Amino acid sequence: MISVYICEDDPKQLDHLQQIIDAVIVDQQLNMEIVFASQDPYELIARTQTNTGEMGIYVLDIALHSDMNGIQLAEKIKGSSDKSKIIFITTHTELALTVFEYQVEAFDFILKGFPDDLYGRFSRVLQMAQCRFKLENQNYESRVRIKIGETVRSIDVKNILYFESSSNPHKIIVHLDDGDFEYYGLLKDISGLDHCFYRCYRSYVVNLRRIRSLDKHSRLLTMDNGDQVWCSLQASQYLSRKLSNY
Amino acid sequence: MNIVIIQEFFFFLLIKALLRDLTKIRIFDLAFLLITAGSTYGLSTSNVYCISLLVLIAFIFFSWWQIRNIECAMSVTLAIFIWSAVVDHISTLFVQITKLPNGYFTVFVVLQTISLILLSVISVRTDLEVVFENNNLNIIAAVLLLIIYLYIIFNEGWKNNFRMIFGNLIILLAMVALILVLCSAYLKSVKVQYEIQQKDIQIRNDERYMNEIEAHYNELRRFRHEYQNVMISIREYLKTDDLKGLQKYYKQNIEPVADKVFKEQYILEDLSRIKVKFIKSILFSKLNYALTLGIKVHFDLKDLFNEISVNELDLAMVLGIILDNAIEASTDHNNGEIVSAIFIEKNSTTFLVQNTVFEQLPPLWKLKELNYSTKGENRGIGLNNLSIIVNRNENMILETRVRDSTFLQRVTVKRT
Numbered sequence: 001m002i003s004v005y006i007c008e009d010d011p012k013q014l015d016h017l018q019q020i021i022d023a024v025i026v027d028q029q030l031n032m033e034i035v036f037a038s039q040d041p042y043e044l045i046a047r048t049q050t051n052t053g054e055m056g057i058y059v060l061d062i063a064l065h066s067d068m069n070g071i072q073l074a075e076k077i078k079g080s081s082d083k084s085k086i087i088f089i090t091t092h093t094e095l096a097l098t099v100f101e102y103q104v105e106a107f108d109f110i111l112k113g114f115p116d117d118l119y120g121r122f123s124r125v126l127q128m129a130q131c132r133f134k135l136e137n138q139n140y141e142s143r144v145r146i147k148i149g150e151t152v153r154s155i156d157v158k159n160i161l162y163f164e165s166s167s168n169p170h171k172i173i174v175h176l177d178d179g180d181f182e183y184y185g186l187l188k189d190i191s192g193l194d195h196c197f198y199r200c201y202r203s204y205v206v207n208l209r210r211i212r213s214l215d216k217h218s219r220l221l222t223m224d225n226g227d228q229v230w231c232s233l234q235a236s237q238y239l240s241r242k243l244s245n246y
Numbered sequence: 247m248n249i250v251i252i253q254e255f256f257f258f259l260l261i262k263a264l265l266r267d268l269t270k271i272r273i274f275d276l277a278f279l280l281i282t283a284g285s286t287y288g289l290s291t292s293n294v295y296c297i298s299l300l301v302l303i304a305f306i307f308f309s310w311w312q313i314r315n316i317e318c319a320m321s322v323t324l325a326i327f328i329w330s331a332v333v334d335h336i337s338t339l340f341v342q343i344t345k346l347p348n349g350y351f352t353v354f355v356v357l358q359t360i361s362l363i364l365l366s367v368i369s370v371r372t373d374l375e376v377v378f379e380n381n382n383l384n385i386i387a388a389v390l391l392l393i394i395y396l397y398i399i400f401n402e403g404w405k406n407n408f409r410m411i412f413g414n415l416i417i418l419l420a421m422v423a424l425i426l427v428l429c430s431a432y433l434k435s436v437k438v439q440y441e442i443q444q445k446d447i448q449i450r451n452d453e454r455y456m457n458e459i460e461a462h463y464n465e466l467r468r469f470r471h472e473y474q475n476v477m478i479s480i481r482e483y484l485k486t487d488d489l490k491g492l493q494k495y496y497k498q499n500i501e502p503v504a505d506k507v508f509k510e511q512y513i514l515e516d517l518s519r520i521k522v523k524f525i526k527s528i529l530f531s532k533l534n535y536a537l538t539l540g541i542k543v544h545f546d547l548k549d550l551f552n553e554i555s556v557n558e559l560d561l562a563m564v565l566g567i568i569l570d571n572a573i574e575a576s577t578d579h580n581n582g583e584i585v586s587a588i589f590i591e592k593n594s595t596t597f598l599v600q601n602t603v604f605e606q607l608p609p610l611w612k613l614k615e616l617n618y619s620t621k622g623e624n625r626g627i628g629l630n631n632l633s634i635i636v637n638r639n640e641n642m643i644l645e646t647r648v649r650d651s652t653f654l655q656r657v658t659v660k661r662t
Contacts, residue, residue, distance in 0.1 A: 069548060075591070148645065149594040149658040167637050179610055181645030181656075182636075227611040 002030075002055045002133060006037040007044045007073065008089070009065040013112070014039060017059065017089070024123045030130055032057065041066050041073045048077055055083045055133050057107075057126070062090045074104040078152055082145060083136070085129045104151065107132075144193050146174065148183045157194050161223045163187060163205040177225065200231035200239065214239050249351065250290075250297070251283050253330060256358040257305055260326045263366040264376050265312050278308055298399045302327065317384040318377040324391035331398050332422065333357045335415040342408050378432075394421060444559075451527040455517075458534065462514060476500065513537075513545040520551045520588070524558040525565065529586070532569035536584055541576045546587035554595060555662045556641045564642070565597060567632045568655045572601035575653065579604050593661050600654040607648055 004021060008014040018037050025032050036047050041064055048056070058077055062070035074086045085107040108125045110118070136143075142157045161175045165187045172185045190205045191197050199205045200221065206229055212222045219236045221229045231239065258279055262268045282304050289297055302323070309319035337353040346352075368374070378384050398414070476499065483492040513533055520526040529545065536543050554561060569586075576582025582602055589596040607613065614629045629646070636644045636657070645656040 071548075071589075072591075148643065149596060149660065150591040168640055170640065171637075171643060175611070176647075178649055179645070179647035179654075181647075182643035184643070184660075225609045225611070227609065 002032045003035040004057045006059045008061040041068045057085050059087045160207050161210045165203040200235040204229050266369050317388045320388035332418050448527045451531045516547040519547045524562045528562045536573045542583040544585045549590040556659050568599045595659045597657045603653045
């Protein structure tokens with residue numbers, strides 16, 4: 001069962017949302033239930049703190065009449081529970097900010113401005129969320145969670161090419177298919193995150209599944225995107241044996 | 247004569263240290279060293295003045311070979327020679343006082359080694375320039391140093407009595423001190439000049455910012471005026487129960503305005519929440535520039551941004567590079583868009599800039615290579631420099647993503 005939480009400061013809209021979502025759940029026969037609806041973000045946080053492991057869908061208004069807005073609320077939720085999907089509801093003027101989508105890894109945005117569309121939008125979004133939960137449960141192990149500042153990123157292992165220690169001693173650079181980012185950590189802790197990660201050099205941990213080729217002579221690993229990584233003598237011997245298995 | 251060759255060896259090392267070249271030994275260096283030492287040895291019987299001058303010219307040539315600027319080469323070489331003369335005087339005095347056999351040799355080598363170590367540590371740890379940027383100053387320095395040096399060798403010769411050496415040593419030390427004081431004063435004035443320049447830029451930005459606010463205020467007044475008029479008209483329509491007319495009026499006069507209000511870009515309100523001057527200044531000038539180029543610009547900041555716990559200049563540079571790249575990528579495209587935001591969180595502040603990408607980008611590691619640019623060679627300051635600045639700040643971390651048709655960079659600054 002997936003729990004649905006709603007936070008909306010306007011009582012009338014809150015009521016309306018509850019009705020729509022209830023109708024969607026019943027009509028589409030979704031495996032969901034509204035467990036909590038509130039006008040106060042703090043109440044919602046208190047409530048989520050107790051159920052950290054559950055699958056949750058959070059429908060949040062961005063502008064709340066509180067010292068906390070929906071974005072900050074979403075970050076708090078993301079930090080405390082790892083299986084959460086955030087759906088923001090927002091008025092037209094706030095929508096310039098698809099940026100937020102990235103900042104908190106929002107699942108979707110729904111516009112308040114078109115009340116007639118709400119039912120259709122919710123039924124699509126909730127169905128999609130249910131599908132996504134199902135997929136994630138099937139291969140949940142192959143994701144790693146990394147904290148960058150206050151936001152927690154959950155990253156698919158197969159998108160990671162390699163980790164590199166930065167020239168600044170406490171930072172690690174993660175190289176992905178679609179970019180790279182830094183976080184504070186130690187390289188020696190990474191090998192334990194997933195069995196695909198292998199420390200091939202003092203300053204590199206590679207994803208074994210993403211190596212394209214190994215040049216034993218110059219001890220250079222070429223990754224799937226063409227980037228190259230050094231490896232030690234010992235590692236190159238280990239890898240030349242191992243790589244035939246992948 | 248061995249002493250002279252030892253001295254030459256130290257000249258060689260000190261000059262290399264001063265030019266930050268100590269770790270690299272080339273064949274040229276060795277050949278130079280051998281030839282100089284050999285010819286000094288061969289000429290050992292001739293006139294001492296002659297030898298001193300020849301050695302000086304040889305070493306000036308050596309420095310010139312490295313930096314290819316005769317004034318700088320002269321200053322560098324002469325500075326080292328004069329310093330060596332100081333050390334030589336101290337060593338001679340030491341021998342005359344203690345009367346130790348071989349004392350000169352030991353003291354000279356020890357002192358020169360210490361100065362070599364100090365010099366190389368200083369030149370590795372700091373990025374101080376050894377010569378002036380202004381070439382006129384270099385010429386003056388070279389000439390002055392040359393006069394001092396010529397005075398030393400012609401006035402003294404090689405053998406002297408105690409009082410003479412002592413007196414000269416005092417004069418030399420006084421000169422070295424004087425030169426150091428002058429240099430530091432010069433450095434200070436250059437720094438002040440730079441700061442003034444920065445302030446100037448900021449003031450100019452602030453001025454533009456104020457003008458922009460004024461313009462917006464005037465627009466707001468006009469809008470209020472229009473609003474009152476609209477209200478009066480609506481009241482008239484309602485009074486006369488003319489619903490048809492009201493509908494027509496709404497379609498013609500209110501709807502377009504409402505549309506315009508939505509589409510209008512207001513970045514100023516959120517910019518006003520930045521209380522860190524440097525950051526406000528750079529964001530305003532870059533975003534405003536983007537607006538004038540016809541790029542759609544969003545900026546979002548909902549909380550007050552009061553302080554930042556990182557070198558402000560570095561952060562401003564980082565944001566400058568990121569925004570410049572975003573602007574460059576969006577120019578000349580009809581629907582270019584830049585979305586930027588600052589998020590204030592409990593323990594950190596995040597800066598986010600996102601722009602539309604119109605061309606197929608090569609993989610990121612290629613973009614980060616030195617001097618790489620999608621717009622041809624030697625264009626602007628690339629992602630490589632960005633990494634360098636971020637790396638030297640422990641508190642700053644960078645994220646770069648290319649997703650579908652957007653390029654996104656996020657700088658997170660940890661609060662301490």
